[in-house]
Amino acid sequence: MPQVHWKTNFCYVVRTLTMTSPYFMQSRPVITRSGDQNAASLRSKLTTRRRNQGPGSSVEVKVEPEEARISEQRPSSAPLSTETDALPLSSHSRRRKQLKVEYDEDEGVPPVKTEHWEPPDWKKQLGYIREMRSSRDAPVDNMGAEKCYDSDATAHVRRFQVLVSLMLSSQTKDQVTAAAMKRLRAHGCTAESILNTDDEALGKLIYPVGFWRTKVKYLKLTSAILQKEFGGDIPDSVQGLVRLTGVGPKMAHLAMDIAWDQVSGIGVDTHVHRISNRLGWLKKPTTSPEQTRKALEEWLPRELWSEINWLLVGFGQQVCLPVRPLCSVCLNQHSCPSAHKSSPTKRPKAASPCSPDPTSASTVKTEPGQESDVKHERLKKEPLPTPVSPNAPKRKIKTKVKY
Known part of the structure; x- marks a missing residue:
């Protein structure tokens, strides 16, 4: 039984903190990261306007909440309030100062040139x-x-x-x-x-x-x-x-x-x-x-x-x-x-050849x-063959025999 009583008390405390927390209360305005309080007031005005206007103005009502949502996302150009200034800014939210980078020009160093070679004279x-x-x-x-x-x-x-x-x-x-x-x-x-x-x-x-x-x-x-x-x-x-x-x-x-x-x-x-x-x-x-x-x-x-x-x-x-x-x-x-x-x-x-036969x-x-x-x-360097008549006499080959 004591264990059940402890769990009941814990749930009661959590519910009390949830109901009393400013993040869950609808009546309090929410301060955005950029410190824009105009978004909360604009939301309340839109709610009042919805109640007063009739059903014929539904098109305008649909457009204006969209504009409100966009205005919440964009950072406000108005100066930050005192309450926002008091909040500490994280390291990611700080705007980094832009540095101008300048390069020193090398003085006295001529540019590299590719030489175009050509034979002399x-x-x-x-x-x-x-x-x-x-x-x-x-x-x-x-x-x-x-x-x-x-x-x-x-x-x-x-x-x-x-x-x-x-x-x-x-x-x-x-x-x-x-x-x-x-x-x-x-x-x-x-x-x-x-x-x-x-x-x-x-x-x-x-x-x-x-x-x-x-x-x-x-x-x-x-x-x-x-x-x-x-x-x-x-x-x-x-x-x-x-x-x-x-x-x-x-x-x-x-x-x-x-x-x-x-x-x-x-x-x-x-x-x-x-x-x-x-x-x-x-x-x-x-x-x-x-x-x-x-x-x-x-x-x-x-x-x-x-x-x-x-x-x-x-x-x-x-x-x-x-x-x-x-x-x-x-x-x-x-x-x-x-x-x-x-x-x-x-x-x-002039009659003597000055160069060898180019086909050699x-x-x-x-x-x-x-x-x-x-x-x-090259293996077939002989001239064109001349046709030989079939009736031409055949040449006899003589061979010498040594005794």
Whole structure:
């Protein structure tokens, strides 16, 4: 029984405190955290107005309590009362003072600048090369890809012939390429005509270009793609051109320049690759034409990309030869770091060859992805087979017998 009496007294005390607590009494106004007493008075006014107004003003009554609720949530702009000032504020309710952050400027420290590398004296060297090429009498000037297409043909046929001439010119002298293109144009140099020509007849038309057997296969595969996807025309982008069989980056950039009149990059062949390394036009020596192209495009102004191939190819055909370059007649002999290292004592005669056969095994350079076909082609270096009559007498082989 004493335990029950104790529980009863405890519940009575709790109920008394609950009923007498100011937080549970409806008559006393509640002081908000921000010290706004206007909310309590506004609530009492709204209650009185509800009683006095009739049922027709229900819309206004609904709107005003919403405004009252919003006003309770917003901090009041009125000054705090004395009762509110007396209450201690927690650390979270204090308004922190905003600090203005200023950064000291580093005086005397220059901004970091990225240096644009370019070879020394390259403008002077380029001017001398232009002067040496002013006569325009190199093989590339008269028999290059710009001179091998039929100017009277339609636009898409001309572009196709430019691509064919570039494909044939790989590892082949310009004189041989021009003669092969002349025979192809007489036969009909279009994608459709090449597809309708058998391999043996096509090989006789382009012979003796370097690796003519491999190029017969490339021409057939490329013509089939162009006829099916482009209607006999060639793609108008480097990405589309390099997808074609037997077309590398050098051919693609030259085709974009000659056929489409768009400069997409520098066409780097064996001459541009060799001369750029000899002149020191690269940050470090390169081992492939594609590396040379990327290194040249990093510093050479874009307005010179189209001209540089024509200048250096003709310069490499006449003066800066692959073997025994003619440094004694070169205007850059005093600024070229490779001058007079392998130059002959006197100019060779016009009738004597100045450079080895570009189709020989020692000087062959291929486009990326063609190494296996070129290696297979080297094993078949004999000329076109001549047909043998079945009635021809057979030659007897004599053997010597030693006793």
